[in-house]
Amino acid sequence: MTTEDVLLSADADGVRTLKLNRPKAYNSLTVELKERLLAALTEAAADDEVRAVVLTGEGKAFCAGQDLKEHVGLLKANDPAPLRTVAEHYNPIVRAIVDMPKPVIAAVNGTAAGAGAAFAYAADLRVAAASSTFLMAFANVGLGPDSGASWTLQRLIGYGRAAELMLLGRTVDAEEALRIGLIAEIVPDDELAAHAQRLAAKFAAGPTVAYAKIKDVLTTAAESTLDEALAAEDAAQGALGATADHTEAVDAFVAKRRPNFQGK
Template sequence: MSNVAVVRMGPTLTLAEKEGLLAALRAAAADETVRAVVLTGTGTVFSRGQDLRELDAALRTDPATASDTVERHYNPITLLLATMPKPVVAAVNGTCAGAGLGFALACDLQVWSATATLATAFTKVGLTCDSGLSATLVRAVGHARASALVLLAEPFTVEQALAWGFAGDVVAPEEVEPRALALAARLAAAAPHALAASKRLLAASAGRSLPDTLRAEAAEQAALGLTPDHAAAVAAFVGLGRRRLGREG
């Protein structure tokens, strides 16, 4: 599927891994031939989050700069996943913790391995949320549940997550990537400008009043109404309706 880019992470987020991930996502976002992206991991790990050995070394060298990676890597990675003008599917093939969970929830759609273990993990190493998790987790499960998951940092199952409000498909481990690729192919075949506009509207919805939302929707609709994709889709729909009427007649 040349119009679907698969971006694969290593088990832990070392400096090299974060820089490679950021570069790969930037390349996918800029490539006009790529219409959808799948983010996944390797083996039975989606991502355990920050590599703690590397973090320990950074703290020993210069504690004042050890957290610079949040601004340099985690923030731009999360922003790319959430705001690139093409859909991103998280194929969560296994363990998903810390920034890994933030990355998964920043994606537009998720496919979860039925055997995956999830965790926020941050407070167990004396840190707090990054990668947008303080916002995406609240939106997914509500403030009270998110507070418990972040403050206690206990691992939880995919079944629990879906019962609390997570979205996505739950499949056997070997079906995660094929299901994600199928979803991405379906999205890649859709009208790209409509998908990009929908991402923009959904991303901004939490901070907008209803009048502002309505104005934004109207502006996006007006712009999309001028695209060839819109005209072709409407013509195809009308043509299908005529053919059905002809058969019924």
């Protein structure tokens, strides 16, 4: 594992793990960390050797959201950077997660608040440690949601619950998160990293071209009519039917063997 100050990156079995690495500050987001994370996500998307991505945090927190100490310090110095961070950092980071042409797993190892929670919501799958918590803290500091949370959260748990969590700024523990559909499963704290790696490795060994199309079709369907969704499905099936992975899957089914997907 190579250290890049505030961000750790490791590759294994086609999986790239990106770990936020400011544990003493609960992995809160400074300008440096946001820029490193955006660059790392962009690089992972372009690297054909990376077939799945895990996003997690070092220490007891996944990500506590914006580093308010840096934020306040810059505001007091009349630095306009905090007013640009949504457009320059948060929006591109969420777009990089959502548009990643391979599965993204958020391994939530502790507190996930504000933009940090929103990053998890943008992932394709969320697995959480038993000690994890989720908090939409924007209203508590006199702000509205950002980092795509207004779009992603209500699609995961519905408008009513999303509004409740955002307006009340109420903490959700792992058990409630599982019950309301915010996460896929709860894992013992000391097993989370290994479990996320195994799950991501399973994705990495799968038909990654199909995974990318599935993500595209789901995103299209979330904001389209039925006819538009049907057209998107038709186009995706036409493209995927011509892939080597589809041919391999059919051949493997007939031969009663395990398919060997190449992501082509």
